[in-house]
Amino acid sequence: MLTNKPTIIAITGASASGKSLFAQTIYDELFPELGENGISIIKEDAYYKAQDHIPLAIREQTNYDHPDAFEHELLTEQLHQLTENKTIKSPVYCYKTHTRTTNTIDIAPTPIILVEGILLFSNKALRDSFNMKIYIDTPLDICLIRRIKRDMVERGRSLDSITQQYEKTVRPMYYQHIEPSKSWADIIVTRGGKNRMAIEVIKAKIRQLINK
Numbered sequence: 001m002l003t004n005k006p007t008i009i010a011i012t013g014a015s016a017s018g019k020s021l022f023a024q025t026i027y028d029e030l031f032p033e034l035g036e037n038g039i040s041i042i043k044e045d046a047y048y049k050a051q052d053h054i055p056l057a058i059r060e061q062t063n064y065d066h067p068d069a070f071e072h073e074l075l076t077e078q079l080h081q082l083t084e085n086k087t088i089k090s091p092v093y094c095y096k097t098h099t100r101t102t103n104t105i106d107i108a109p110t111p112i113i114l115v116e117g118i119l120l121f122s123n124k125a126l127r128d129s130f131n132m133k134i135y136i137d138t139p140l141d142i143c144l145i146r147r148i149k150r151d152m153v154e155r156g157r158s159l160d161s162i163t164q165q166y167e168k169t170v171r172p173m174y175y176q177h178i179e180p181s182k183s184w185a186d187i188i189v190t191r192g193g194k195n196r197m198a199i200e201v202i203k204a205k206i207r208q209l210i211n212k
């Protein structure tokens with residue numbers, strides 16, 4: 001049971017810019033002090049729309065870099081529930097089948113909630129849920145190299161499918177929707193998930209929020 005409303009910290013930026021690594025590093029380094037009742041991570045990717053009703057070959061063509069690919073209303077509603085001290089059932093997404101699994105994960109309210117994803121600032125109601133907005137600003141060519149390596153190993157993709165998707169949707173949507181959303185950020189973090197000074201600054205701010 002929380003006595004104060006959670007602080008919700010959004011971490012956005014291009015695909016493979018280092019959002020997950022940045023969030024996970026802050027989580028791991030604060031976990032010994034805060035414990036599992038102190039800090040949690042929510043991934044925007046979990047809120048990609050379910051596509052069970054669409055054949056797999058068609059799902060492979062979906063534009064996953066457009067705001068309409070996400071159920072942002074559900075994410076906004078669930079963040080609101082967390083601020084009301086309620087436990088949520090967060091969806092679980094599968095990048096191989098391009099839809100949600102039948103599972104959900106229970107996430108209880110914690111004083112600090114890190115939310116990470118590519119289009120967190122694209123929806124006003126969602127954006128207004130955040131107490132702190134961080135943009136990870138990594139050059140797009142670096143992101144592409146990281147994405148190729150990651151998606152081949154972790155998301156079951158071929159080099160051909162990664163480069164086709166990159167040209168068709170990932171790159172254009174970055175310039176249309178993600179890069180302009182930088183203007184909503186309170187803090188811009190250069191380079192990515194290993195910017196040590198940025199990690200220390202955010203950790204210090206979180207400690208201050210927890211101890212006040």
Ligand SMILES: Nc1ncnc2c1ncn2[C@@H]1O[C@H](COP(=O)(O)OP(=O)(O)O)[C@@H](O)[C@H]1O
Pocket residue numbers: 013014015016017018019020021022146147150191192193194195
């Ligand atoms: N600063 C960095 N230096 C080297 N590798 C990085 C750095 N930041 C992230 N990575 C790696 O790049 C890949 C994509 O990073 P990830 O955090 O998953 O990006 P995102 O969540 O923004 O899509 C991962 O394999 C991650 O370990």
Ligand SMILES: Nc1ccn([C@@H]2O[C@H](COP(=O)(O)O)[C@@H](O)[C@H]2O)c(=O)n1
Pocket residue numbers: 014015016019045048064065094095096097098099117118170
């Ligand atoms: N079925 C899907 C769903 C999403 N993607 C890609 O994931 C990217 C966002 O996730 P990051 O961890 O990289 O931020 C996004 O760029 C989508 O293109 C996908 O390929 N397939």
